Amino acid sequence: MSITISQPDFWELFSETEEIQNQCADKFETICPYPQALGQGNLRYIHLREGLELTIADYQLHDDLILKSPERQHSLEFTFYLSGGHKNQSSSALAGQYAICGSGVAPKESYEWLASQRTLAINLHIEPEFFCSCLDLHTEQRTVQLTHLLGTPEQKFYVRSGNTTSVMTMALQQILQCPYQGVTKRIYLESKALELMALLISEELALGQSQKDVCHLKPDDIERIHCAKDILLENINNPPSLIELARMVGLNDCTFKRGFRQVFGTTAFGYLHDHRLEKAGQLLAAGEMSIKEVARVVGFTDRSYFAAAFRKQYGVNPSLYLRSHQKQMRNSA
Structure with a gap:
């Protein structure tokens, strides 16, 4: 039983x-x-x-x-x-x-x-x-x-x-x-x-x-990986999967994963994650959107995940970050 x-x-x-x-x-x-x-x-x-x-x-x-x-x-x-x-x-x-x-x-x-x-x-x-x-x-x-x-x-x-x-x-x-x-x-x-x-x-x-297998990239491979990066950033809130992304730029999965890390020093979705947080900081600093709207626009479906990731990146909660920039804009007005 x-x-x-x-x-x-x-x-x-x-x-x-x-x-x-x-x-x-x-x-x-x-x-x-x-x-x-x-x-x-x-x-x-x-x-x-x-x-x-x-x-x-x-x-x-x-x-x-x-x-x-x-x-x-x-x-x-x-x-x-x-x-x-x-x-x-x-x-x-x-x-x-x-x-x-x-x-x-x-x-x-x-x-x-x-x-x-x-x-x-x-x-x-x-x-x-x-x-x-x-x-x-x-x-x-x-x-x-x-x-x-x-x-x-x-x-x-x-x-x-x-x-x-x-x-x-x-x-x-x-x-x-x-x-x-x-x-x-x-x-x-x-x-x-x-x-x-x-x-x-x-x-x-x-x-x-x-398991180490050095990935020797051709100039054409590097260009394709940069193209994949651009695709990720153009689809920040609904990115393709790794397999789809690799196929879109004409690389096999293994070459794409290892090559992306070799070129950018992180995984494809690690790069996307960092860019989302950078974009979130810019949008909150502009003061034209709520925290919920910013989280949605940059691709975070769970607001609590967004808050935790933002705090780790910027050292403060999104709400405090937003209020501090709103105060700066009022003082400069």
Whole structure:
């Protein structure tokens, strides 16, 4: 027998356990009982620092569980299964394996967990800003092999699973058997979380290197890629897909994707995303349109996504940006 539940209903069951959550002696850790309707066990949430959280899941389901998740925004997550595991349409990760999920849009899909095995998993939740600060990815010399982990708010997220190495397993066991308390515990767990992050980054870089295939562009290819860029900017609020764009300029998918990154230093839709925000800033500064109208004109269908992306680009909310420019225009009138 299996239970099917939507993600909102799933987390609603967790919210009902708030009254019996256990705030540990260490204020940075909270233990949340697993909902009794679904199984027995708990989740330990450990806040290590801004942008980095550690979760230890240890529970046994009563029945197989199918979780239906809507399309949603996703931060970076690295999950290691010591026992149990999950599977869905795009990937799976079982005992002795890990799953890497990049930031961006997670598609609508169903996840399945089996009741036959106790689930013991360690999850690292990493905000893109923290990830960038660790690797200095904001610089011009950023590591191109890792940019696929940092999708824009409109890009589908990257996901991959792999086998947990012996070195990773040792770090995982050290997390579970942490001998410290208080601030020492927090520092120790943070060091182990960063160690796991480093190990996965090392594997990701090695994987990227093995797949590396330098794209040698002909002058005609470069001209076609510039033409594709112009098509994107002419269709800012309804762009063609990558496949359609490649065909429109007469390139195969592989040459187009690699060539666009080589010419412009980012993906086609990364370039479009940046241009949309630049155009949005110009329109808001002009003061002739509302925030909702600007978001629609530049191609953001979800206003909350637009606000988050705008804030990341300009450092302020669209509303504050608009008001400040309106004030400047009144003062200059």
